[in-house]
Amino acid sequence: MSDSTPDPVPREPEATPPEAAASSASPAGGSRLYAGLALLTAIAAFALALWQWHDNRGQLDTLRQELARKLAEVDTQTRDGQLIAKQGRDAGNEAQIKIGVLENKLADSQNQQVALEALYQELSRNRDEWTFAEIEQSLQLASQQLQLAGNVKAALIALANAETRLQRMDHPQLAPLRKTLSRDIERLKALPHVDAVGISVRIDTLITAVDALPLAMEARPMPEPAATADADSSPWVRFWREAWGEIKQMVRIQHMDKPDVPLLAPSQSFFLRENLKLRLIGARLALLTRDQTSYKADLRAAGDWLAKYYDTNNKSVDTALAALRALHDSEITIEVPEIGATLEALRSYRAAARERPGR
Numbered sequence: 001m002s003d004s005t006p007d008p009v010p011r012e013p014e015a016t017p018p019e020a021a022a023s024s025a026s027p028a029g030g031s032r033l034y035a036g037l038a039l040l041t042a043i044a045a046f047a048l049a050l051w052q053w054h055d056n057r058g059q060l061d062t063l064r065q066e067l068a069r070k071l072a073e074v075d076t077q078t079r080d081g082q083l084i085a086k087q088g089r090d091a092g093n094e095a096q097i098k099i100g101v102l103e104n105k106l107a108d109s110q111n112q113q114v115a116l117e118a119l120y121q122e123l124s125r126n127r128d129e130w131t132f133a134e135i136e137q138s139l140q141l142a143s144q145q146l147q148l149a150g151n152v153k154a155a156l157i158a159l160a161n162a163e164t165r166l167q168r169m170d171h172p173q174l175a176p177l178r179k180t181l182s183r184d185i186e187r188l189k190a191l192p193h194v195d196a197v198g199i200s201v202r203i204d205t206l207i208t209a210v211d212a213l214p215l216a217m218e219a220r221p222m223p224e225p226a227a228t229a230d231a232d233s234s235p236w237v238r239f240w241r242e243a244w245g246e247i248k249q250m251v252r253i254q255h256m257d258k259p260d261v262p263l264l265a266p267s268q269s270f271f272l273r274e275n276l277k278l279r280l281i282g283a284r285l286a287l288l289t290r291d292q293t294s295y296k297a298d299l300r301a302a303g304d305w306l307a308k309y310y311d312t313n314n315k316s317v318d319t320a321l322a323a324l325r326a327l328h329d330s331e332i333t334i335e336v337p338e339i340g341a342t343l344e345a346l347r348s349y350r351a352a353a354r355e356r357p358g359r
Contacts, residue, residue, distance in 0.1 A: 131165055132350045138162040139343045146336040150290035152188055159185050159339070177349060180342045187337045194332055196287055202327060203284045206302075206320055207277050213320060214311045215269060276305055283327070292333040299328040 142158035145151040159181060166178050279302040286295035303324040310317045 128169065128353070129350075131169060132346065132353075135162045135165050136343065136346055136350075138165075139339060139346060143339050143343065146188075146339070148289075150194075150333055150336060152191055152194075152334070152336065155336075155339075156185065156188050159188070174349070177342070177345050180345055184337065184339045184342055191334050191336070194334060196332070199287055199327060199330060199332065200284055202323060203280055203287070206323060207280045209316065209320060210273050210276050210280070213306070213317050214314050215272075215309055216311045272305070272309055276302055279305070287332050290333045292331070295332055296328055299324055303328065 138158045138161045142155040142162075145154040145158065163178065163181050163185065166174055166181065279298045283295050283298035283302070286292070286298060303321060306312075306317060306321050306324065312318060312321070
């Protein structure tokens with residue numbers, strides 16, 4: 001941009017006083033002065049315009065370079081943005097696919113959860129019923145053990161199992177039933193103990209010893225002590241004495257406590273021992289079934305056979321007889337209480353629970 005200075009507007013010459021007219025320069029010198037000033041002004045204006053053009057051109061080149069650099073940066077950023085956008089679109093597509101898979105799995109999980117909740121509800125409705133059925137079965141087992149076998153220990157185990165299940169249910173409505181069950185358990189614990197195992201072992205010992213017990217007909221008198229030979233007697237005297245001792249051994253006369261000792265053939269002796277064993281086995285079976293009548297009858301018969309057919313002077317026979325008498329005096333049955341009231345109370349509660357609404 002150049003600065004232009006307008007030419008001076010010519011003015012009309014003023015009236016020159018007479019005194020100045022004489023001293024003023026000539027008209028040709030003033031024109032040259034004005035022309036020089038005008039030329040200098042034009043040169044200065046041209047130089048200023050040239051400098052401004054050159055400066056503006058430099059600024060324009062700088063601005064162009066800066067603009068090109070900015071455009072290059074914008075283009076780079078645009079390509080990066082497009083790449084990031086493409087990656088974002090790909091990631092979004094993958095995410096959509098994964099979200100779809102997760103939604104399907106979530107739907108399946110929800111369906112399974114609904115099925116499990118329905119199953120749980122069904123199980124929770126039947127859980128108490130199953131528990132009551134197990135408790136009733138335990139009570140029936142205890143009643144059978146008491147009434148059929150008199151087995152107090154097995155009955156106590158069954159009742160304790162039923163009591164544990166009632167405690168786990170923890171229902172206030174079961175308090176009367178638990179009280180009745182606890183009373184039955186205390187009554188069974190107060191009963192006297194019958195050592196059935198110990199009695200059975202003693203009977204087995206007697207059965208094993210039967211074959212070794214001597215019969216009465218097999219008893220022999222104790223041999224008489226041999227006479228001491230007299231050193232002063234003659235050989236003939238000693239000879240006749242020894243001969244007489246041999247002759248006396250040929251015939252023996254024995255005084256028996258039981259003059260009617262039966263004589264048994266070998267086969268009869270075998271069957272006697274086997275029948276005695278059978279009697280003892282029958283007593284053991286009666287012990288297991290708590291049949292006191294059969295138990296005492298078998299032991300009584302076994303004792304009578306021992307006293308009649310066996311040598312009572314023998315120590316082993318005498319020990320066996322004492323053992324049979326002790327076993328005969330043992331009580332194997334006890335008066336067991338009835339637990340039918342507890343069983344009926346449980347059945348009544350179950351019936352009332354089935355009729356209760358909401359079950």
